[in-house]
Amino acid sequence: MRSKKYQIALAALTAPALLTAVFALLGHPWIPEVGLAALLLMIAVISLDTNRRTRSRFAARTKPEPRATPGVSPDDLMGTVRLLQAQYVGRLDRSQAALEEAAAALLAAAERPADSPGSPHPEAATAPRRDPLHTA
Numbered sequence: 729m730r731s732k733k734y735q736i737a738l739a740a741l742t743a744p745a746l747l748t749a750v751f752a753l754l755g756h757p758w759i760p761e762v763g764l765a766a767l768l769l770m771i772a773v774i775s776l777d778t779n780r781r782t783r784s785r786f787a788a789r790t791k792p793e794p795r796a797t798p799g800v801s802p803d804d805l806m807g808t809v810r811l812l813q814a815q816y817v818g819r820l821d822r823s824q825a826a827l828e829e830a831a832a833a834l835l836a837a838a839e840r841p842a843d844s845p846g847s848p849h850p851e852a853a854t855a856p857r858r859d860p861l862h863t864a
Contacts, residue, residue: 741770 748763 741767744770756795843846 744763744767748760748767751759751763
């Protein structure tokens with residue numbers, strides 16, 4: 729069974745709607761407009777009341793208490809610093825090894841004779857070497 733408030737609100741919305749329809753059929757030009765305005769006003773009042781009730785229901789809820797988290801100990805901080813240091817040193821070691829490999833490959837290519845099959849240009853043996861930093 730529906731509550732009394734719901735039945736009253738339904739009747740309050742149905743009455744202007746029916747009156748508006750009847751007067752529109754009878755040919756009265758301004759009465760249906762007044763009825764529609766009243767109907768829209770009632771719908772607005774009901775929606776505002778519903779919004780107010782919903783907001784008050786949410787405001788009445790108790791908010792949960794924030795939980796206390798354990799603090800950071802010096803051991804945690806030192807462990808994090810050591811981990812970051814190990815990662816950084818590992819990256820430096822890898823980049824140093826890659827740099828040494830590249831330098832060794834360049835030195836090996838420079839020491840190779842010009843007429844060997846690995847030489848890109850046979851005329852490289854006759855061309856004088858220029859220092860790229862000291863160009864004349």
